[in-house]
Every structure is written in structure tokens, then in C-alpha cells.
Amino acid sequence: MILSNKTGRLLFMGIAVIIFMLIPMKNVFAATLKSPDGFDGIQWAYDHEASVVDENGWTQAMCATDKYLVCLENGQKGEPDTLIAFYKTDKDEDGYTVPQYSYARHTRATDYEHGNGMTFNPNTNELYIATGNPDNPENFGCLMVADADTLEYKRTIKILDEEIFFSGVDYNPQTNQYILQMGRSGGYSFLVTDADFNILSKIEGVKRTTGTTFQDFCVSGDFIISVSYELSSGVNNYIQVYSISKGELLGRYYIDFADYEEKREAEDICMVEPGKFIISTGVASPRRIRFYSATVPIVYNIEAKAQKGTVSESNAQVEPGGEYKITYQPDKHYEVKSVIVDGKEVDVQKYPSEYTFTNVNEDHSIAVEFSKIPKYKIETKVSNGTIQKTKSVYRDKSYTVSYQPDEHYELESILVDGQAVDVKGHETEYTFENIGEKHSIEVKFKEIPSFEITTKATNGKISDGTAKVYRDTGFTVEYQPNDDAVLLGILVDGRLVSRNEYQNSYKFENIQESHTIHVIYISDFLPLCMIIGGIVLILAIGYAVLTIRRRKRRIFKDRRRRGRRVEQKEKDKDEAL
Structure with missing residues (x-):
């Protein structure tokens, strides 16, 4: 037996850092104690008992393997110790029915020192035995190893x-780690190691107190149960x-304990099935091993992890019969590639973003792998303008390509994937929707007519x-007279326009054809000459008209006189007759 500090509260100095996601996980699971208070006030029922093999032996350690409940009986100092196996279930190795916890086999060939603690690793199928304070100095800092089936000694690990x-x-299958209680003069501590016994962290611990033993322990999740x-x-x-x-x-x-024995020393504890713990005790008079069991609330573990994404919970605990939903989200530009539940791939189409475990009665795992969403190239090309550069775009996304002409150019045609598309509605940009393949x-652009x-x-x-004015643009013509000249008229395309409105310039708007403009100025003394000339002309015309009228009156008068003479001659003739 190893003496240690039991004061009602164990003071730890230092920091224990166990971060489960940083340690490689094995697909080996065990139910986990829900709360330490599950042990509060329960009564441990008698389960079974067995005689010791060595009449002088005393049980010191116990662990459960996949087949057996194995106990270590410590014999006389320097003598071989006994490893004895009891059937864990009501079936033996060959499948025959046997009483549960009945004797299976034993070995008595190796001295395991005090043999104060023992655990089983299902991955190696080996038993690891803590020697306690050894008699042989070579066994300081060591564990001794035996085969879990034959119970034969295999090696010693320093x-x-x-x-x-x-x-x-104890071995923790949930983290693939070992927890060891380390003893030395001055106190005890716990070591956390990986599967190869490389020390990961240390929990400084217990000061030794007279009158209390410190026995073996088992680990359930984050709990050391001693x-x-x-x-x-x-x-x-x-x-x-x-x-x-x-x-x-x-x-x-x-x-x-449910019954009474004069001396009954609890030596070890282990969980033999979900929630069911067994304590092995040494009982005197006569010496034998007595087992007590109790069932406490447990939870099942759901381990979730993701590559290139996140999960809602990396380590969740669910009560028996409960359900738990794990959601997962990819990193940017990633998508679900595979979902592995308890080592088997499920249809990602059915579970694109979440998976629910129902009626949970065992530990589970889910591993989600995300892969990068494929990209497709959008190739771009332009003539007489600018366009967005060729770019690779993630599948299922949309991408808008913008373009613009060089100065004095306009859109002529658009070819998408080699096929002409209507330019109407795509004057400045074209959008590729729900991209699932390569596009071009x-x-x-063509030059605007001039x-x-x-x-x-x-x-x-x-x-x-100018010989080049582009369609739809404007062009302003400015003009001014020479000295001593005034504006007479403006001819645009051969037609007069308002001199008052376009005194100094004329602007052609929204040009759609060629144009001409002729601006006419005259000297500023010309109007006076024109007035004088006009008066002279008028006088001359008046004189001419008057002269003509006088000539006409004179001719009329002459005609009248000749007419009267003729009439008189005719009258004289008639009178003569």
C-alpha cells in the first residue's frame, strides 16, 4: 500500500493542460461520468467475490479488458505475484456460456513489486502495471507490461x-493518453503522457498524510476517479x-458498501460497462477478493472535427437515449467533400450542413472534410475599348464583366462562348450566372461615323x-467682321438663320450629317450709299414715269384732234351731198 495525503481537498500546484483536439484521437470510446456528484450518497452493492490464488496474497490492482476482469495479487516480498483473470461476460473465448466473473486463468511467474495499479490499452492489448515503491532500484520510474490475453510478462518500460x-x-481511450500517479519523497503528482509515454503535462499534487492510503484510480473523460x-x-x-x-x-x-466486513480495503475501481463501476476490495479472514458495483449517471461522447471548416462543437456529451445535432460550416470558398460518421461515409446530399445523432447509447464520432470549390476561367477580349481582365471564378457564383469603348467608338458586337448575343441590354456589361464551366x-467596338x-x-x-465631327456631338463656329463691316446674313446649309440669335457664333447640335455655314459682312458706309442711290433711283423712276405719262396724254390729245377732223370732213361731205 502507498501512503498519501487525504485531507478532504487535494491542492494542485501548476497547470494541467489537456486539449483534446490537439492530441491524435483513436476510434476507441468509452462512456464518461456525467458529474462527480453521481458518487454522492449511492450504496455499493455486493456483486461477487473470488478466493485468492496465493493464500498469502492480497489484491492490489484491477482493470477490465475486452475479455476479462483482471486482478493483481501481491504476494510475499521478492516472490512472484499473481495475475488472475475472470470472465467479463457470460461467454468464454470460444463462445461457450460460463458464469459471469467466473475464473478464467492466472499466471504466477513475475514479481511486479507492489503492483499498486494497473490499466489496459485495447490498441496494444497489453496490461500496464504500476510497481509502487519498488524494492529493486532498477524499477524506479518504470511500468511493467504483461500480455492482456496470456497474462505473461513482456517487458519493463523506463x-x-x-x-x-x-x-x-490508467489509459484514457478518449484521448489516447496515459495518466500516472508519480510518488517520491515529499509528495505525489499526476503525469499526463501520450501513447508513447512522452510527458505532456504535470499536475503537482498530494502531500503525504499519515493514516490514509492512496490506491489506484480510473479515468473517465476529464475525471480521475480514485x-x-x-x-x-x-x-x-x-x-x-x-x-x-x-x-x-x-x-x-x-x-x-451494502454489507459489513471487519476489514475491507478498497483497492481499485474501473468501469466495466457504461455507467457501471466496480470496486475491488481485499477482505481478510479468510483472504479473498470481493467486488462491489454501482451505476452512476454517465454521458456519451460525440467527437466532431473538420478540415478546412468549423463544427458547432468539437467534443459534446449526451445523456443516454438523447440526441445531439452537429452543424458544420466550411471556410470561405470551401464546400463539403465528405462526412464520416463512426468511420462510415454518409451521403453529403442528405447532410450538407448538419447531422443529428438520435437515441444515443454509445460514443460517436463525426469527421467532416471540406474541399476547395473549383474555379472556372472567364476569358475576356476587347477591340477598340477596355474590359475587365480574364478571371477565375468559383463555381455557382455569378460574375459581371464590364467594358467601355475608347473615345469616339461605340459597341458593335458581343460574342459569348463564340456565339453572338443581342447587344441591347448589354451596352456596358454582361453577367454570367451560376457559373459551372469555362466561359469567354x-x-x-467600332468607330462612330463622322x-x-x-x-x-x-x-x-x-x-x-473640320473634316471629322462625330455623330451625336456638337460643333461651334465662331466669327467676327473685318473693320468697318457689319453683319449682313448667315447662311447655314444654304438657308438664312437669325442674325440676332447668332451674332458671334453658331453651334451645330447632335450632328447627323455634313454642314456648311457662310457668314456675310458688308462695309458700314454702304447703307448710306444705298439710301442715296435709292433716292436717285426713285427720282429717276419718277421722272421717267412722269415723262411717259405726259407723252401718253399728248398722243391721246393728238388722236382726239385727228378724230374730230375726220368727223368734220365726213360731216362736210354729207352736207355737200
Whole structure:
């Protein structure tokens, strides 16, 4: 037996860091204790008992394998110890029915020192035995290993080359790690190691207190569940529960056995099935091993992990019969590639973003792998303009290609994937929807038609015309007279326009054809000459008209006189007759 500190609260100094997601996980699971308070106030019922093989033997350690409940009986100092196996179920190795916990086999060939603790690793199918304070100095800092089926000794593992010993050990299948209680002068501590016994962290621990033993323990999730025996009373036994991650004692609970024995020392504890714990005790008079069991609330573990994405919970705990939904989300530009539930791939079409475990009665795992969403190239080409560069776009996305012409150019045609599309509605951009393949777009711009503006000025100056004015644009012509000249008229395309409105310039708007403009100025003394000339002309015309009228009156008078003469001659003739 190993003496240690039992004061009601175990002080840990240092930090225990167990981050499950950073440690490789095996597909080996075990139900986990729901709360340390599950041990509070329960009564441990008698389950079965067995005689010791060595009449002088005393059980020191116990663990459950996949087939057996194995106990280590510590014999006389220096003598071989006994490993004895009992059938864990009512079936033997060949499938025949046997009484549960009945004798299976034993070996008695190796001295395991004090043999104070023992655990089973299903991955190696080996038993790992803590020697306690060894008699052989070579066994300091060591664990001894036996085959889990034959119970034969295999080797000794040196973990620390120091004068320390291990008084307890357990393998945690949920983290693929070992927890060891390390003892030395001055106190005890827990070590957390990986599967190869490389030390990951250390939980400084217990000061030794006279009158209390520190026995072996089992691990359930984050909990170290240890049993202890009170030497001072000779009958009192306790369960102490520690948190690995917090590095502290969570609770101490009295073990209430259902029956009474004068001396009954709790030596070890293990979980043989979900929620069912067994304590092995050493009983005197006669010496034998007695087993007690109790069922406490447990939870099942759901481990979830993702590559290139996130899950809603990496480690969840679910009560028996419950359900739990895991949701998962890819990183940007990733999508679900596969969903593996308990080692088997499920249809991602049915479970694109979540998976629900129902009627949970065992541990589960889900692993989601995300893969990068494929990209497709959108190739772009342009003539006489600019366009967005060729780009690769993620599948199922939309992508808008914008383009614009060079100056004085306009859209002529658009080819998408080699086929012409209607330019109407796509004057400045084209959108590829729900992209699922490679695409191309070629945009062609043509020069806008141009026209000629011809300018001319008489007795003045005018801005030069141009042979290239683009359609839909405007062009302003400016003009001014020479000295001593005034504006007479403006001819645009041969038609007069308002001199008052276009005194100094004329603007052609929204040009659609060629144009001409002729601006006419005259000297500013010309109007007076024109007035005088007009008066002279008028006088001359008046004189001419008057002369003509006088001539006409004179001719009329002459005609009348000749007419009267003729009439008189005729009258004279008639009278003569």
C-alpha cells in the first residue's frame, strides 16, 4: 500500500493542460461520468467475490479488458505475484456460456513489486502495471507490461530516469493518453503522457498524510476517479474525483458498501460497462477478493472535427437515449467533400450542413472534410475599348464583366462562348450566372461615323471647319467682321438663320450629317450709299414715269384732234351731198 495525503481537498500546484483536439484521437470510446456528484450518497452493492490464488496474497490492482476482469495479487516480498483473470461476460473465448466473473486463468511467474495499479490499452492489448515503491532500484520510474490475453510478462518500460515510482496508472481511450500517479519523497503528482509515454503535462499534487492510503484510480473523460482507504478507522473508504483540465480536487465521497466486513480495503475501481463501476476490495479472514458495483449517471461522447471548416462543437456529451445535432460550416470558398460518421461515409446530399445523432447509447464520432470549390476561367477580349481582365471564378457564383469603348467608338458586337448575343441590354456589361464551366466573352467596338463642317466668311473671319465631327456631338463656329463691316446674313446649309440669335457664333447640335455655314459682312458706309442711290433711283423712276405719262396724254390729245377732223370732213361731205 502507498501512503498519501487525504485531507478532504487535494491542492494542485501548476497547470494541467489537456486539449483534446490537439492530441491524435483513436476510434476507441468509452462512456464518461456525467458529474462527480453521481458518487454522492449511492450504496455499493455486493456483486461477487473470488478466493485468492496465493493464500498469502492480497489484491492490489484491477482493470477490465475486452475479455476479462483482471486482478493483481501481491504476494510475499521478492516472490512472484499473481495475475488472475475472470470472465467479463457470460461467454468464454470460444463462445461457450460460463458464469459471469467466473475464473478464467492466472499466471504466477513475475514479481511486479507492489503492483499498486494497473490499466489496459485495447490498441496494444497489453496490461500496464504500476510497481509502487519498488524494492529493486532498477524499477524506479518504470511500468511493467504483461500480455492482456496470456497474462505473461513482456517487458519493463523506463519512463523517468529518477528515483520516483508510480503508484497508479490508467489509459484514457478518449484521448489516447496515459495518466500516472508519480510518488517520491515529499509528495505525489499526476503525469499526463501520450501513447508513447512522452510527458505532456504535470499536475503537482498530494502531500503525504499519515493514516490514509492512496490506491489506484480510473479515468473517465476529464475525471480521475480514485479510491482511498483510511487506516485509522480500518473500515472507511472514499472516492476522490479530480479534474485533469482544472488540476484540482472536485469532490470526496464516502463509499457505502451494502454489507459489513471487519476489514475491507478498497483497492481499485474501473468501469466495466457504461455507467457501471466496480470496486475491488481485499477482505481478510479468510483472504479473498470481493467486488462491489454501482451505476452512476454517465454521458456519451460525440467527437466532431473538420478540415478546412468549423463544427458547432468539437467534443459534446449526451445523456443516454438523447440526441445531439452537429452543424458544420466550411471556410470561405470551401464546400463539403465528405462526412464520416463512426468511420462510415454518409451521403453529403442528405447532410450538407448538419447531422443529428438520435437515441444515443454509445460514443460517436463525426469527421467532416471540406474541399476547395473549383474555379472556372472567364476569358475576356476587347477591340477598340477596355474590359475587365480574364478571371477565375468559383463555381455557382455569378460574375459581371464590364467594358467601355475608347473615345469616339461605340459597341458593335458581343460574342459569348463564340456565339453572338443581342447587344441591347448589354451596352456596358454582361453577367454570367451560376457559373459551372469555362466561359469567354469578346466585345468589339467600332468607330462612330463622322461628318464635315465647312465654314466661309465674307468681309470677316470665321473659325476653321473640320473634316471629322462625330455623330451625336456638337460643333461651334465662331466669327467676327473685318473693320468697318457689319453683319449682313448667315447662311447655314444654304438657308438664312437669325442674325440676332447668332451674332458671334453658331453651334451645330447632335450632328447627323455634313454642314456648311457662310457668314456675310458688308462695309458700314454702304447703307448710306444705298439710301442715296435709292433716292436717285426713285427720282429717276419718277421722272421717267412722269415723262411717259405726259407723252401718253399728248398722243391721246393728238388722236382726239385727228378724230374730230375726220368727223368734220365726213360731216362736210354729207352736207355737200
